[in-house]
Amino acid sequence: MTMPEQDLGMTRALEGLEDGRSSVRLRAALVVGTTPDPRLIDTLVERCAIEPDFYVRDMLTWALTRYPASMTVPRLLDEVRSQRAQARSQALHTLSKIGDRRAWPAITRALLSDADDEVARSAWRAAVVLVPEGEEPELAAVLSTQLGRGERETQLSLSRALIALGEVIVPTLRAAMTHPDARVRAHAIATERLLRDPDAGFEFAIEEAKRVVALGTSQEG
Template sequence: MTAGTDPDDAFLEPLLRRCAVEPDFSVREMLTWALTRLSHQSVLDRVVAELDSPVDQARSQALHTLSKLRDERAWPAITSEHLHDANDEVARTAWRTAVGLIPDPERGALADELKLEFGRGDIDVQRSLARAFVELGDVGEKAAQASLLAADTAVRMHAAATIRLIDDPEATFYLDPGDA
């Protein structure tokens, strides 16, 4: 609390180190809040560097912090490797952060990149990806529609569930075997 209430850039490194290892989600949220209260450029530069960490949680928290900073200059640092990270939490956070930071002209390319993830993971991972497509709007719907023709049954079911969510963002996300 003190690090965010009385911001001091000297807290930057200790906060980032703790984000990488803190097991409690609520504590990580407080650490992220404290980071957003520090000098914006210093935090941005250092958090972007953290995206290359070999520690999954460090990458995930760096992406999460970027989503809170809402600085489009961070967009180029979100790579295909982040969007397709083997760790589900890193990938989910990358999807959410990417759709929040992407410049309008690149939205279609992001949708095409994200459609490669259809069929991935459990229901929570799939719901996260569907929410990213909802945020992408028309280009997200177009990419999801194209995925209805995929050879893989899981991809088609996920794409159909995503389209339902795009049509009604308040609806419950569900996979329907009949969509396959």
């Protein structure tokens, strides 16, 4: 007795997702997204947590967005509480792509300040997509606690997240400009400059902000 064609396709997809070659895993994720089978949701989510290749992870996320949110969001919400950093990061990234605001309560302060930079960055992106109308100032205040964190890439991610909230971030940034930590002050200044002039470029904005902070410090001294 031959295996039904749908079951055969699912078996091949499962094998493909576990193949040692990233190109094969990429094709398998594409197939799963093109012909969604609800039985594969758990496998896709679990694979996101361990997949080493960026492009394959991105395709896995795309595949999950092809399923009804009612099927994927509950499973992804379980993942954001995982002990594995990549599981949390990818689940948050996928939730930001799905855009279902029912996931908002899962974006906790703990995730927004997660010790792992990738998790925090994914949480920032998800938060600005999912935040309910009217709660942007409160989110901006929480995000501002991360100003000055990490290297340029992390700082740029935070600036982009804050800028996506719009003008509501200005009072929070102005308050951060008086912070005792020079890195926080410079990051706040650079973020406001990017808000005013998106074409300025983060590298230019942060270097200019550092000069402002240095001059301010020397003038005070």
